[in-house]
Amino acid sequence: MSLDDVSSVARHYQQGLRLARQGAFFEAHEEFELAWRACAAPERDFFQGLVHVVVSAYQRGRGKPVAAESQRQKALRRLGPYAPAHRGLDVGLLLARLEAAEADPREHLVERDPQPPV
Numbered sequence: 375m376s377l378d379d380v381s382s383v384a385r386h387y388q389q390g391l392r393l394a395r396q397g398a399f400f401e402a403h404e405e406f407e408l409a410w411r412a413c414a415a416p417e418r419d420f421f422q423g424l425v426h427v428v429v430s431a432y433q434r435g436r437g438k439p440v441a442a443e444s445q446r447q448k449a450l451r452r453l454g455p456y457a458p459a460h461r462g463l464d465v466g467l468l469l470a471r472l473e474a475a476e477a478d479p480r481e482h483l484v485e486r487d488p489q490p491p492v
Contacts, residue, residue, distance in 0.1 A: 382412045387461065390424065399432035420460055423452030427472065446472055 390405030403425050410421035430445035450472055458466035 383409045383417075386412065387421070390428075391463075394424075394428050394431075397431075399428040399435065402428040403432065417460075419452040420456050423449050423456070426452060427468065430472075443475075446475065 386405045386409035390402045390409060393399075393405060394402035406421050406424040406428065410418055410425065413421055426445045426449035430442045430449060433439075433445060434442035450469060453465055453469055453472075456465045457469055458464070
């Protein structure tokens, strides 16, 4: 992976978090997907998990509870191995909120301790 790929991953990740916090879930999904496509193999499930989180919220907002639940379950499976934290994101807190089936994850997409990527 080149340095351009590393900086691209970080840029798309940060942009995805920003958009998700604003409730722009569809746009956040696009950014997390770009990060997923550019990242190294060990982080693919992390970014795919974030895609599932925001798609779940997007579907819930569209009144699609079955689709939202399917995405929520996928997010739980993919993000679990990254708890308690990854890339500064409090994955443990996000998982707890997903397990409680909260409809709006914006306040939980918060970096706990910024750390450099692996």
